[in-house]
Amino acid sequence: MKRLYQAFDPYIALMFATILIAAIMPAHGKGAVVAGTAADIGIIFLFFLYGARLSPQAALGGLLNWRLHIAVLLSTFALFPVLGLSLQYFIPASFPPALVTGILFLCVLPSTVQSSIAFTSIARGNVPAAICSASASNMLGVFISPILAGWLLQAQGVELSFGIFRDITLQLLAPFLAGQLLRRWIGGWIQEKKAVLSYVDRGSILLIIYVAFSKGMVDHIWQQVELYDLIFLFGVLTLLLAVVLAITALIARKLLHLSREDEIVLQFCGSKKSLASGLPISSVLFAGPQVGLIILPLMLFHQWQLIVCAVLARRYAAQPELKTDLVK
Template sequence: MARSRFLPDNFTLALIAVVAIASLLPAQGQVATVFDWVTNLAIALLFFLHGAKLSREAVIAGAGHWRLHLLVFLCTFGLFPLLGLALKPVLMPLVGQQLYAGFLYLCVLPATVQSAIAFTSLARGNIPAAVCSAAASSLLGIFVTPALVALLMGVHGDGGSTLDAIGKISAQLLLPFIAGQIARRWIGGWVARNKGWLKNVDQSSILLVVYTAFSSAVIGGIWTQIPPLKLAGVVLGCCLLLALALIVVNLLGKWLGFNIEDRITILFCGSKKSLATGVPMAQVLFAGGSIGVLILPLMLFHQIQLMVCAVLAQRYAKRPEHPVEAPAGEAARP
């Protein structure tokens, strides 16, 4: 039973299958054009449903915890880029320039939404704060990530400025999200009742994007560019980056005096990176380039973080119950 926690889930297996299919049967010509259109529509639907699913009440309940949100923001968009730059002497010899650029891109992405909240819930953390923090990270990433990509990688989107990239990403991700929030009053109940099968939209969108990205990369010769030794280097680099992030984020939560529930939220919201947001953003920011190589570290990091965080969440969930810690200056209840 314990062994099964370390085995890949169905989505991970589907992701591996899609990469294999794209490697053997890449989309080309008119077929690739059709897949691009379908993928863009699927991404818009994904973020529309994110908007429709997100409870405003839960966001308002957690929005006041500004110290927690500030720390998560600094870890997501400050700590990770610093780690990416600090690890350059280790990663560059291991993976080379192209894949190191993929690591830098991974480091400037926003946090996940669904899995950060799910792991916080499983670990009995501060769920309303996790909802607010993860959603804010995802939305702020639309503006912060292109700016960091321009600063650290010298990339300004499809031949335009950072503002152009923000505009394109906003049109593809933010506008559908806002539309979903507006439509929530009419469809929110239906979305909540059908969330079990609607998660397939999330996963299908990611699989479509990965297929189109890897089809383009295979045609460009990705597998001749990445020998097995470099692939092993990417896995090692992802493990090292995640381990450092988890250790530093956890220590920061303790040093700043957060209680255990808040520290759990900070850990799962501040140490994760979003594949669902990162892949669509890469399509806009690196249009015309081979993003298959670029998103490879992100794909591997995503799977590793899910497996590691699943184990951590289970360990936190088994901790004994204890009284909620009283705020500073307020007497604890008996």
């Protein structure tokens, strides 16, 4: 119980409090327009900060360990989507389509940066490699995730129209690249103001959540979801995480014969999905009241992955420092 408490992120409590506020006082009319505009501005600012924070040197450095980095990227952008598509065959027809869309959307997102590196450090893994892999995943995810989402979600009615490409370019790619270009001059200032800016970007994400769930409340979308749907969703997400962790461990030990330190990197960087990147991308890709349901799987998976990986990291840390290729 203590481990579960330590793994719980208080920010998640704020997210669910925001959902409660949206349920009681949803934005509608002019208020919805103002909140939506503010959320769009927040998305632009978020991706500008992502670009200014992520070091190209960190993402490109350590390329000599190319097998590990490719394995992480394949787990993030290939294994997860394949598993997401496979899960559809086990989901009953009565399950809300928006939640199915949310599961697939979750599967195309990049890995986290901070938590992947933190858990790798706790588990005594290869931290420089984790920095490289997680940073590369996030930088590539800005480009890859929207394209993968449009390709995989066509069956759910999501199409990459010109308008979506325009919004992706203006709200995601342009500010991200601007942050990268200006990083040389503002990177130090952003590092100094890291604590203050963290409140700003987290506040922007809370606003995105509020706008998304307000749309659902105004259009009564939550009447389509039953309690057993949420229980089933949690079971699907648990199965997804367990399968990814098992496959990445198997690949690290039996296929690539990675060291214990690199196995830890593959486990933690290859099994995570970024809430910070996923929520803004969802606001650009999806429109209408269904957005609240679409992002729900991501929010649940985010907290569950933190709890599971916190326990796993401590198990790794308790083990003797042996190379995995020596343990058959």
